[in-house]
Amino acid sequence: MASRTILKESQIMKIHYITGIAAIFVVALHIMMRLVVPFEQSLEYDYIIANYKNIVYVLILEAILVLISVHGFNGIRIILLELRQSRAWENMVTVVTISAMIGLIAYGTRTIILANGL
Amino acid sequence: MIMSNTAENKNEKKIRLKVYRENRGQDSGSHYDTFEVPYKKWTTVLDALLYVKSYMDPSVAIRYSCRMASCGSCGMKINGIPKLACYTKISELETSTIECEPLPNFPIIRDLVTDFSRFFDHHKSMHPYIEAKESSVDDTRKGTFSFYQSPEDVDKYLQFSYCIKCGLCYSACPTVGTDVNFPGPQALAQQYRYFADTRDESAKRLDIVDDRHGIWRCHFAGSCSKVCPKGVDPALGIQLLKSYMLGISKNDKVPAKKIEVESIDNRYNSSAKTE
Amino acid sequence: MTEIERSSRNNLEGIGGWLNPSRYGWERISYWFQRLTGVFLLIYFIGHVYETSTIVNGQNAWESFLELTQTGWGHLFLIMVIGASTFHSANGIRLIFTHVGIGLGTPGRPDYPYSPASLNYRQKSGIWIALILAAAAMFYGFNVLFGV
Ligand code: HEM
Numbered sequence: 001m002a003s004r005t006i007l008k009e010s011q012i013m014k015i016h017y018i019t020g021i022a023a024i025f026v027v028a029l030h031i032m033m034r035l036v037v038p039f040e041q042s043l044e045y046d047y048i049i050a051n052y053k054n055i056v057y058v059l060i061l062e063a064i065l066v067l068i069s070v071h072g073f074n075g076i077r078i079i080l081l082e083l084r085q086s087r088a089w090e091n092m093v094t095v096v097t098i099s100a101m102i103g104l105i106a107y108g109t110r111t112i113i114l115a116n117g118l
Numbered sequence: 119m120i121m122s123n124t125a126e127n128k129n130e131k132k133i134r135l136k137v138y139r140e141n142r143g144q145d146s147g148s149h150y151d152t153f154e155v156p157y158k159k160w161t162t163v164l165d166a167l168l169y170v171k172s173y174m175d176p177s178v179a180i181r182y183s184c185r186m187a188s189c190g191s192c193g194m195k196i197n198g199i200p201k202l203a204c205y206t207k208i209s210e211l212e213t214s215t216i217e218c219e220p221l222p223n224f225p226i227i228r229d230l231v232t233d234f235s236r237f238f239d240h241h242k243s244m245h246p247y248i249e250a251k252e253s254s255v256d257d258t259r260k261g262t263f264s265f266y267q268s269p270e271d272v273d274k275y276l277q278f279s280y281c282i283k284c285g286l287c288y289s290a291c292p293t294v295g296t297d298v299n300f301p302g303p304q305a306l307a308q309q310y311r312y313f314a315d316t317r318d319e320s321a322k323r324l325d326i327v328d329d330r331h332g333i334w335r336c337h338f339a340g341s342c343s344k345v346c347p348k349g350v351d352p353a354l355g356i357q358l359l360k361s362y363m364l365g366i367s368k369n370d371k372v373p374a375k376k377i378e379v380e381s382i383d384n385r386y387n388s389s390a391k392t393e
Numbered sequence: 394m395t396e397i398e399r400s401s402r403n404n405l406e407g408i409g410g411w412l413n414p415s416r417y418g419w420e421r422i423s424y425w426f427q428r429l430t431g432v433f434l435l436i437y438f439i440g441h442v443y444e445t446s447t448i449v450n451g452q453n454a455w456e457s458f459l460e461l462t463q464t465g466w467g468h469l470f471l472i473m474v475i476g477a478s479t480f481h482s483a484n485g486i487r488l489i490f491t492h493v494g495i496g497l498g499t500p501g502r503p504d505y506p507y508s509p510a511s512l513n514y515r516q517k518s519g520i521w522i523a524l525i526l527a528a529a530a531m532f533y534g535f536n537v538l539f540g541v
């Protein structure tokens with residue numbers, strides 16, 4: 001039954017719970033930084049570009065990106081593993097969810113870096 | 119039909135029993151048969167099915183033995199929910215038609231009889247027996263010692279040992295419904311039952327369930343505990359086991375003391391002497 | 394690894410079992426909602442990362458994309474996101490407590506009529522609190538987005 005894995009399932013779940021809890025805090029910070037100004041202004045181009053140059057804001061964004069990607073794609077992995085069972089399917093699920101996780105983090109990080117340089 | 123040989127009271131209450139029929143051996147598909155059965159306040163669904171077998175259609179296949187919620191053979195889906203037929207009174211269901219179907223998540227053999235092989239395999243994979251380092255089967259046979267357990271020690275696992283392997287929890291669990299490799303609530307609760315037992319010294323118990331399809335596929339949907347007819351509360355056992363695996367609960371189990379007792383041979387000899 | 398033939402003979406409840414949350418009480422509803430909101434939030438999150446990436450293409454690209462989302466339907470979708478994230482976070486905290494065995498009671502000597510310790514009101518009320526918080530957050534979101 002047990003297949004070769006790098007992390008034990010209990011370790012993965014620890015990560016799942018910790019990223020979930022941590023996400024609450026960073027998302028709360030993210031929303032609060034937007035709520036200090038009127039909703040419309042918070043979406044203005046210049047205002048946002050200015051934000052991307054603020055190192056604290058950038059760090060929060062990156063943290064959200066990593067925490068939620070890890071948590072969310074692990075969640076999808078869990079659901080897909082429960083959906084059907086075969087070696088091929090499980091390998092596919094592992095590869096696809098990890099790639100998607102890395103892909104989304106990379107894409108979001110690209111935005112942060114480029115916007116920071118604007 | 120032999121139905122006429124029951125002297126029927128005009129005021130007798132009747133219940134419609136809608137029974138799922140399928141024969142796995144003959145590829146003839148499935149259908150429902152409906153029977154009208156007289157019942158009293160105390161008539162159980164099993165009683166009603168046995169009435170059907172005796173007087174209306176002997177070919178209805180059911181499995182039962184104890185008729186008192188002890189053997190765990192008569193589990194079936196009654197009005198959509200897994201229940202023991204012998205433990206469910208018609209009067210308490212409060213419907214005019216009772217639908218009896220085979221337990222979901224168990225392969226159908228015939229009518230209401232399902233195949234428990236996979237369920238028992240998962241149970242066996244949990245090592246559902248005391249594993250002690252320096253003891254062997256011989257020790258208990260020789261009867262040279264017994265384990266000391268305080269009432270508190272017993273309370274830690276007693277409830278989980280009440281499990282009658284009826285499979286209702288397995289049938290209610292949403293994860294089992296799609297993941298055949300998930301051991302299911304019954305097996306996982308038994309893992310906790312032995313883990314919490316001070317006589318057990320196995321160091322492998324947590325590893326056995328720390329698998330991709332293991333204990334973490336339980337999301338505490340609570341349905342197992344909801345349907346369990348013996349108050350086992352498998353969901354509780356599973357979450358308590360997780361707590362040890364996450365390091366929140368520390369395993370400070372003190373192994374049960376072994377108390378020397380006279381061996382059976384000696385006892386036999388000494389009683390023989392006094393005679 | 395057992396690979397089981399997925400025929401109807403296997404009699405597995407399948408996804409139908411996930412999707413029918415009404416039969417087994419609040420915990421089963423919580424399970425279903427946690428899953429639904431989790432997947433929904435991930436879809437939103439991917440969309441959000443994509444949406445915000447238009448900023449690197451300059452002010453015009455950003456504003457034209459913003460226009461697409463600043464509609465009645467877009468705001469309605471956002472309100473759903475607010476509700477889903479509030480429920481998922483609050484119920485997530487409850488689930489973390491239950492998964493580490495906190496608030497579930499201790500094993501004992503069950504007696505008829507059995508009432509399982511783990512399905513107690515302490516833990517169950519967490520689901521209701523999560524639902525109430527989600528409704529409140531959606532109400533607040535509605536006021537901000539649709540303005541009164
Ligand atoms: C903000 C705080 C959050 C907390 C405390 C949290 C917590 C949890 C918990 C406890 C679970 C259940 C795991 C289980 O039952 O085994 C879960 C599942 C999940 N979460 Fe979150 N989560 C949070 C945010 C998010 C976000 C923002 C997303 C979206 C990207 C997300 C996506 C998922 C998914 C897809 C699942 C899988 C559903 C399942 O296993 O049934 N979560 N989360």
Ligand code: SF4
Pocket residue numbers: 280281282283284285286287288303304307342345346347348349350351352
């Ligand atoms: S835990 Fe309860 S429902 Fe499950 S098999 Fe045992 S007695 Fe039946």
Ligand code: FES
Pocket residue numbers: 181182183184185186187188189190191192193202203204205
């Ligand atoms: S007949 Fe034994 S449990 Fe119902």
